[in-house]
Amino acid sequence: MTGTLSVFRREFAGYFATPLAYIFIIVFLFVAGIFTFYVGSFFPRGQADLTPFFTYLPWLFLFLLPAIGMRLWAEERRAGTIELLLTLPISIAGAVIGKFLAAWAFAIVALALTFPLWITVARLGQPDHGVILASYVGAALMAGGYLAIAGCLSAVTRNQVIAFVVGVVICFLFTVAGSPLVLNFFTGWAPPSLVSIVAATSIITHFNAITLGVIDLRDVIYFVSLIAAWLAATVIVVDLKKAD
Amino acid sequence: MTAMIEIRDLVKRFDDFTAVAGISLQVAKGEVLGFLGPNGAGKSTTMKMVTGFLDPTSGSIAVGGKDITRDPLAAKRLIGYLPEGAPAYPDMTPASLFAFVGSARGLDRATLKQRIAAVVAETHIGSVLEQPIETLSKGYKRRVGLAQAILHDPPILVLDEPTDGLDPNQKHEVRELIRRMKKNKAIVISTHILEEVEAICDRAIIVARGRVVAEGRPEGKAGGWRFGNVLAEPGRLDQAFRNITLGAAA
Numbered sequence: 001m002t003g004t005l006s007v008f009r010r011e012f013a014g015y016f017a018t019p020l021a022y023i024f025i026i027v028f029l030f031v032a033g034i035f036t037f038y039v040g041s042f043f044p045r046g047q048a049d050l051t052p053f054f055t056y057l058p059w060l061f062l063f064l065l066p067a068i069g070m071r072l073w074a075e076e077r078r079a080g081t082i083e084l085l086l087t088l089p090i091s092i093a094g095a096v097i098g099k100f101l102a103a104w105a106f107a108i109v110a111l112a113l114t115f116p117l118w119i120t121v122a123r124l125g126q127p128d129h130g131v132i133l134a135s136y137v138g139a140a141l142m143a144g145g146y147l148a149i150a151g152c153l154s155a156v157t158r159n160q161v162i163a164f165v166v167g168v169v170i171c172f173l174f175t176v177a178g179s180p181l182v183l184n185f186f187t188g189w190a191p192p193s194l195v196s197i198v199a200a201t202s203i204i205t206h207f208n209a210i211t212l213g214v215i216d217l218r219d220v221i222y223f224v225s226l227i228a229a230w231l232a233a234t235v236i237v238v239d240l241k242k243a244d
Numbered sequence: 245m246t247a248m249i250e251i252r253d254l255v256k257r258f259d260d261f262t263a264v265a266g267i268s269l270q271v272a273k274g275e276v277l278g279f280l281g282p283n284g285a286g287k288s289t290t291m292k293m294v295t296g297f298l299d300p301t302s303g304s305i306a307v308g309g310k311d312i313t314r315d316p317l318a319a320k321r322l323i324g325y326l327p328e329g330a331p332a333y334p335d336m337t338p339a340s341l342f343a344f345v346g347s348a349r350g351l352d353r354a355t356l357k358q359r360i361a362a363v364v365a366e367t368h369i370g371s372v373l374e375q376p377i378e379t380l381s382k383g384y385k386r387r388v389g390l391a392q393a394i395l396h397d398p399p400i401l402v403l404d405e406p407t408d409g410l411d412p413n414q415k416h417e418v419r420e421l422i423r424r425m426k427k428n429k430a431i432v433i434s435t436h437i438l439e440e441v442e443a444i445c446d447r448a449i450i451v452a453r454g455r456v457v458a459e460g461r462p463e464g465k466a467g468g469w470r471f472g473n474v475l476a477e478p479g480r481l482d483q484a485f486r487n488i489t490l491g492a493a494a
Binding site: 002003005006007009010013014017018079080081083084086087088089090091242243 | 258292295296297298316317318320321323325327329331332333334335336340344345347348349350392
């Protein structure tokens with residue numbers, strides 16, 4: 001993976017070179033707060049846990065992470081810097097992984113900044129810290145999945161708005177793949193094995209399993225495979241579309 | 245003289261459009277090759293293939309003995325490249341761009357520091373080193389692009405319109421820089437500016453519609469150029485260029 005570290009450092013520093021990172025973090029924390037305390041009825045529930053926060057997190061990520069992922073490759077192609085990048089002695093896979101890891105690290109920073117929520121529940125009662133920690137790990141894995149999808153779609157077009165909208169749609173489909181909304185589309189004509197495969201690709205099912213407090217190897221393998229598959233697709237798309 | 249760049253029967257097709265239709269050429273160390281031709285002749289496409297950005301449809305390219313498709317990373321290490329339009333990350337400063345390019349090219353910290361100082365002095369961009377590239381004038385952007393191309397002191401330089409957008413004094417400085425560097429390098433420049441060919445090139449190739457239509461060298465002490473049986477008087481290269489390219493199109 002020649003060049004991964006160089007690309008990672010450039011990209012990660014790039015988030016903080018513009019107001020983008022700060023705006024994203026502020027919006028994320030603000031909306032996460034609204035979901036947790038108002039929509040999720042944090043106080044009326046009277047329970048010292050972060051269930052309200054983690055319940056709405058996939059829906060928050062669904063819109064916010066494609067906004068981070070949309071610029072990864074679309075911006076390079078629009079500005080023509082992709083020609084500079086890919087004529088350096090770095091491999092396309094190295095560049096794809098470096099960019100993805102930078103976006104992921106940034107998302108994890110934003111996620112980590114929700115720590116006051118954890119402190120709040122710890123002061124109000126006696127939460128199960130193991131469950132909260134597992135949920136954070138699950139949330140980080142889920143963020144990686146969304147970013148891998150959004151990054152791939154950003155390589156398909158040089159238009160960031162299109163990359164964002166298509167990114168949200170595909171992320172949405174992966175989020176709700178286990179719900180009747182998607183499964184009803186397949187049941188009736190598709191063999192049951194296909195239906196269960198579709199159901200198994202649901203991000204929210206695997207994330208919810210982790211938020212119960214058990215990091216099952218199957219869920220981890222799911223997220224790692226999801227990320228790897230979309231990154232592999234990104235390498236192919238970047239190679240095919242770099243000159244367009 | 246050993247050939248640092250060796251191109252054989254290079255072809256590039258995009259769907260049903262043939263951008264490069266069989267170009268062969270060599271560039272030796274110590275030589276500056278001018279790559280001329282009308283817009284759309286295939287100059288930039290050829291340069292994009294030589295630098296490993298585009299894959300050829302057929303044909304082969306070896307730079308410094310390394311095949312660009314079979315051993316792309318080794319070949320790319322030997323090349324410094326200024327792409328058409330000198331693209332650079334708009335949010336970055338020249339200093340951070342050089343740090344990134346240097347790290348991707350595997351320069352260690354001490355070498356990088358020393359090379360940045362050298363290229364900044366050679367391209368006269370010291371005053372804008374900490375300004376975002378998007379705020380720079382066209383002339384500075386071009387020189388920042390040139391500086392990143394020579395940062396690792398490569399044996400091969402591929403420069404797509406290196407003096408485009410520069411004022412006459414800056415053009416003169418860049419030409420002086422290319423002349424100073426050419427002793428140890430094989431340099432290819434594409435240009436529309438024919439006086440540039442007379443000023444710095446040792447040899448020139450004219451391409452039209454994806455083919456080499458003429459190859460020329462300086463002839464005589466006065467500074468004339470000969471392209472096959474066309475002899476251009478000093479300062480009259482434009483006339484020869486028109487005759488050759490329009491003749492090829494007919």
